[in-house]
Amino acid sequence: MIKKLIPVYENQTPLVVLELIQGHKISEIMSTNVISVTPDITMRDVKKMMKDGGISGMPVVRQRRLIGIISVEDLLNALEDGLMDDSVEKHMSRNPVILEEQMPVSFAIDYFENYSYNRFPVLNENKELVGMLTGRDIIMHMVKVMNREIGRLEEIARYGHHTEIGNVIRRYAVVQNDFKNAGKASSEVKTLLQEHKVDRKVIRAVATAIYELEINQVVHSLGGEIVCRISDHYVEVLARDRGPGIEDIEKALSEGFSTATDWIRSMGFGAGMGLPNVKRVSDDFQIQSSTAGTEIKVTINLPVDNSAEKI
Structure with missing residues (x-):
């Protein structure tokens, strides 16, 4: 889990780690190229989209508003029951756990610790879907920030006091x-x-x-x-x-x-x-x-x- 890699609330947490997650918003690190589906398409269509896109879950939206999540597990259940021509709305998970784009990254780290999900939909202040966040997004963001910091420190070291x-x-x-x-x-x-x-x-x-x-x-x-x-x-x-x-x-x-x-x-x-x-x-x-x-x-x-x- 993400928090196991980033021990935010332990007494010996390095300050550099705390600093990297403080002052950064979810909007800075989330993926904005989101593949979503509408509630009226069939589970058969979902199967093809997941296969073609190499993904295991998609948000279900109606006029940019998130109404559910459809996952591989939902797809397998529909396949087993012979309901592949049903609409997504009949099989999606409702009331998904969401993040908001202006939340600090520290929120997201705790979400990955508290919930057994691999990704979270991200909403804006108008409750519209604007992105998805995965654990990989957080790790990649931290790597980029650390690389920038190393470069900046090297620059400072050349000028001294x-x-x-x-x-x-x-x-x-x-x-x-x-x-x-x-x-x-x-x-x-x-x-x-x-x-x-x-x-x-x-x-x-x-x-x-x-x-x-x-x-x-x-x-x-x-x-x-x-x-x-x-x-x-x-x-x-x-x-x-x-x-x-x-x-x-x-x-x-x-x-x-x-x-x-x-x-x-x-x-x-x-x-x-x-x-x-x-x-x-x-x-x-x-x-x-x-x-x-x-x-x-x-x-x-x-x-x-x-x-x-x-x-």
Whole structure:
């Protein structure tokens, strides 16, 4: 399974792996050349299409809206029962598990872990089918990103130390359940640090901390803000939300503890590693919470020796 290859929620997950899946949306990696069928064609037609295309399943659509999935298993059942002239609609699986194109890639990794499917249909905000996602799509995307990063690191290594940053402040509003914009803050701050050639390990730590804090607010809070202060000596991240607060902070900081709802868990969250990951990558971590809201302050120091990270 994908998650076995990419251990996202284990304590020793390399920061480079966390970084590769954070800030990337499903729309960036999905396959858009989708072979689909309409509900009125016959199972015999499906058999030919699967054979010609070398595929084992297809989405069933009506006016771009996904209404089901037809698989090899459905085809074999129809063949065994002598129902090959039936319409696809009579044999397709209804209410398929779907992904949305603006979801983070981390959602998809958890879907592959939680469901025994080889592919997932991807819908846009209008609930129209726009792509399909397979495990291979995720792996190939990660390989491409890693190759780009290696090239970029080699370029940085030729120029040495990072440039002065000064004192930069960035504010980001976070809206409850706004998965479309989740990851925006971490992505922009990461880009800023890259432009100033900050040590790669520091960038990974900062990106991980901000991303986890963003997702935590999107999933568990009523909304809030992320404030990032970036200087030549440290990066300070302040995450404030409007409630409902954390009942037991000590438990919330323990790995695997989660109060996520079934709905949140069904979307791939609630593994209980968000705040522990933030604390793990921070040089200083402070948290206070009440029913009025939670405030988390994180500091990540820039090393005295600011030479570029070696490969």
